[in-house]
Amino acid sequence: MAARSRIRGYLSLSVVAAVLVAAVWLARTHADALKTFIDQHPVKGVLVYIFLNILDAVLAPGATLPLIPIVSRAWGRVPAALVTTIGWTAGSLIAFFIARRWGAPVVKKLTSMERVKRLRPFVPDAAWSVVLLRLVMPMDAISYVLGLFSGMSWQTYALATALGLTPSAFLLTYIGRTPVAYEVIMVGVGTGVVVWIVYSTRRGARPRRAAFPSSHRRRHAHSRPA
Secondary structure (H helix, E strand, O other): OHHHHHHHHHHHHHHHHHHHHHHHHHHHHOHHHHHHHHHHOHHHHHHHHHHHHHHHHHOOOOOOHHHHHHHHHHHOHHHHHHHHHHHHHHHHHHHHHHHHHHOHHHHHHHOOHHHHHHHHHHOOOOHHHHHHHHHHOOHHHHHHHHHHHOOOOHHHHHHHHHHHHHHHHHHHHHHHOOOOHHHHHHHHHHHHHHHHHHHHHHHHOOOHHHOOHHHHHHHHHHOOOO
16 A cells, blocks of 8 residues: 555656646747737736636646746736735645645545645644745645644734745746746756655655554543543
């Protein structure tokens, strides 16, 4: 079962990587047409971009990264970063709501439960920890993990998420105005894939007895005499 679960995790990661590569190619190939559409339809362009970023946060983490160079050149760095943060935050809140409202049966249809389980030990108790996690963890996964396993309030989660995503949005829109924007995105995607494979392999090689320490402690506590 463990080997089958790891294989599913690798397949899920491969699909995400393939989507990202395809998105980079499509955005780069049609960059001029996309920028023209945004210039001619500013309101519609913002709404479509926010909607795509919501889908990014819920279903396909990183899929809208190739659009950042286009919107940063169309709107400027600061407006593009703010709109990107709004879209990511809204999508993260939706993922958090799905996990909190419907639980694992629905979450496993939207993302890899193997990823979610492996991130469970990182569930924080403090809002500042969420800010830090947002800088290093996959956007969809951490939203589902916190929705499933934390008792964090909506207000705290929303504020911490916005604060944690804002630096990345500004950094990416700054990179998006450079001539090597797409190359940087591809290197980032490749690095992320390699890091996750290495992490998953090392976590999967650990003894099974350490997998659920918290649940074991809860059962032990309940079994004590009153």
